Amino acid sequence: MPSRISDSMRGHPVYFQHKQLDLNLVKELPDSHAWTTSLKDEYPCGGHLCNLETVPVVDLAAKNAQELLGHACKTWGVFQVKNHGISKNLLDKIESTGKRLFSLPMHQKLKASRSPDGVSGYGVPRISSFFPKLMWSEGFTIVGSPLEHARQLWPHDYNKFCDVIQEYEKEMRKLAGKLMWLILGSLGITEADLEWAGPEGSFEGGCAALQLNSYPACPEPDRAMGLAPHTDSSILTILHQNNTSGLQVLRNGTRWVTVPPLPGALVVNIGDLLHILSNGLCPSVLHRAIVNRTQHRLSVAYLYGPPSSVKISPLQKLVDQGHPPLYRPVTWSEYLRTKAKHFDKALSLVRLCAPLYGFGDTNDHNSVTVG
């Protein structure tokens, strides 16, 4: 049984028959990319512009930051953070690195293609096989060292790419750890409650994936989908988006709310593993990316997870007679394999029982409510 996340797709390879289209050159929306429901008709507000409430913004330097984070996690499963300590210089660098990568000629990018049963590399979104139409985006996933792929992309100049990726991952890891402990702290969990977190909660051996997403300007944005609705399998994901909006989160199972780019802020969304750890108290939010007619959009997602073979289950402190454990123990590796095979059914497949009325799970789109 694979225990490294880079091996977790082995059992469920994804093969694509189509030739990879260069979306940057296409002038008309091809049928392969035309989604049947127009995003305009999907919800009364047309998917944009009718935002009654907005995703919380938390200033990490504020005195009550922990309380605000806890509230945002329980009620939204997503928030933006300011004063997070990541320099503007590093955010600019990762953005230009992403641009440099996606603006390479297609034949060059294809040299670093993700293999059908692999995790790392260039390609269409991994979840593409679950949808009848293709998405208007290209992605590059990094798990472990980017060196091999960087060599294929820039044989004479691969260090530049690797250095930026390494620096970004190092800083993201620190921030993700800090956010995780603040969020767990807001639920009354301390480092002593998570034995696998290592000395002083250092979380050594924690795994992560870096996902660079590129959404070229699209000739018919209302009929195209940048990245289809999904939840992340992580504990939490930290997302940097360039100055073009496109990210939307599903609110109360009914309304897509746009998460606008705020200069210098980062988006944080709760992933399925924190949903499990918190016994459903923190919902993993369903999100998607839409595209637009004129601007190229770029996003960089850092998916933070536990060591890949640690069993994750609802935290003891959050479980009692009135709140039985809702999920069975699962490692990140196992969960990724379940997700690769069953996609949006993954969370309900590790579920033990239906949620109790009024307890958490407010956004659990996969849940089956009984009674």
Ligand SMILES: C=C1C[C@]23C[C@H]1CC[C@H]2[C@@]12CCC[C@@](C)(C(=O)O1)[C@H]2[C@@H]3C(=O)O
């Ligand atoms: C460690 C991970 C987590 C993955 C798979 C693997 C590498 C890339 C991640 C994403 C990133 C894009 C959305 C997603 C849904 C996808 O298709 O690839 C994610 C998926 C997951 O969160 O399940």
Ligand SMILES: O=C(O)CCC(=O)C(=O)O
């Ligand atoms: O591009 C975005 O805003 C969303 C990206 C995302 O959801 C992901 O990479 O998992």
Ligand SMILES: [Fe+2]
């Ligand atoms: Fe995501």
